[in-house]
Amino acid sequence: MKKVSLFVDVQNIYYTTRHAYGCSFDYNRFWAQATAGRQVVHAYAYAIARGDEKQMQFQNILRGIGFEVKLKPFIQRSDGSAKGDWDVGITLDVIEAAASTDIIVLASGDGDFDLLLRKARERYGVETEVYGVPSLTANSLVQAATCYVPIKDGLLLKPKSG
Numbered sequence: 001m002k003k004v005s006l007f008v009d010v011q012n013i014y015y016t017t018r019h020a021y022g023c024s025f026d027y028n029r030f031w032a033q034a035t036a037g038r039q040v041v042h043a044y045a046y047a048i049a050r051g052d053e054k055q056m057q058f059q060n061i062l063r064g065i066g067f068e069v070k071l072k073p074f075i076q077r078s079d080g081s082a083k084g085d086w087d088v089g090i091t092l093d094v095i096e097a098a099a100s101t102d103i104i105v106l107a108s109g110d111g112d113f114d115l116l117l118r119k120a121r122e123r124y125g126v127e128t129e130v131y132g133v134p135s136l137t138a139n140s141l142v143q144a145a146t147c148y149v150p151i152k153d154g155l156l157l158k159p160k161s162g
Contacts, residue, residue: 002102005042006034007090008067009108016109016133017151024157025107030131031065033155034105041101043067044093046086050074091116098124106145107131111138118144131155 008027017025031043045062047055049071059069072086087110094104098120106113109132117128121144130137130145134152142148 001037001039003041003100004035004038004103004105005094005097005101006031006040006044006067006105007042007094007097007107008045009086009090009106009110010045010047010062011086012108012110013131013151016136017156020133020135021152021156023159025151026155026157027062027065027067029155030107031067033149034129034131038103040066042093042097044090045069046090047071048074087112094120098126101126103127103129105129105131107151109133109137109141111140114138114140114144117141121146 013025017023043066045067047059047069049055059071062069070086070089072089090106090108090113094106094116098104104117104120104126106117106128108130117130120126121128127146128144129147129149130141131149131151132141134150137148
């Protein structure tokens with residue numbers, strides 16, 4: 001059984017699925033698909049802590065699925081912009097995990113991770129899978145992955161009609 005490590009860029013996945021489809025990512029289906037027939041070594045979801053009740057409930061759902069939720073404080077700059085970037089943290093964790101896993105699964109469309117996946121494959125020989133929204137995933141990231149899985153129908157939570 002191959003060993004797998006999951007890394008989810010929560011902010012990226014939230015905004016890309018919301019923008020492209022007007023709905024949310026189905027983390028339960030993602031977990032089931034990405035871990036099927038595999039042994040989970042690491043599973044991290046990287047998020048921003050705003051201290052809001054709905055967000056804390058969502059983070060508890062992620063923990064219930066099996067993710068370790070890593071949080072960074074939300075920083076509002078004086079110019080009105082916000083900071084809450086996990087790129088360096090994700091990069092460090094992926095490189096560390098690559099030494100003890102067979103497959104790295106990254107849920108993000110951020111092209112900044114293309115170098116990371118190439119390096120993990122070259123240095124450790126791991127397979128790399130990227131889950132991302134097709135219209136909002138950097139082509140360089142798709143090209144860097146061993147396997148690209150488009151986030152579409154089966155990985156989306158449909159809004160409740162009513």
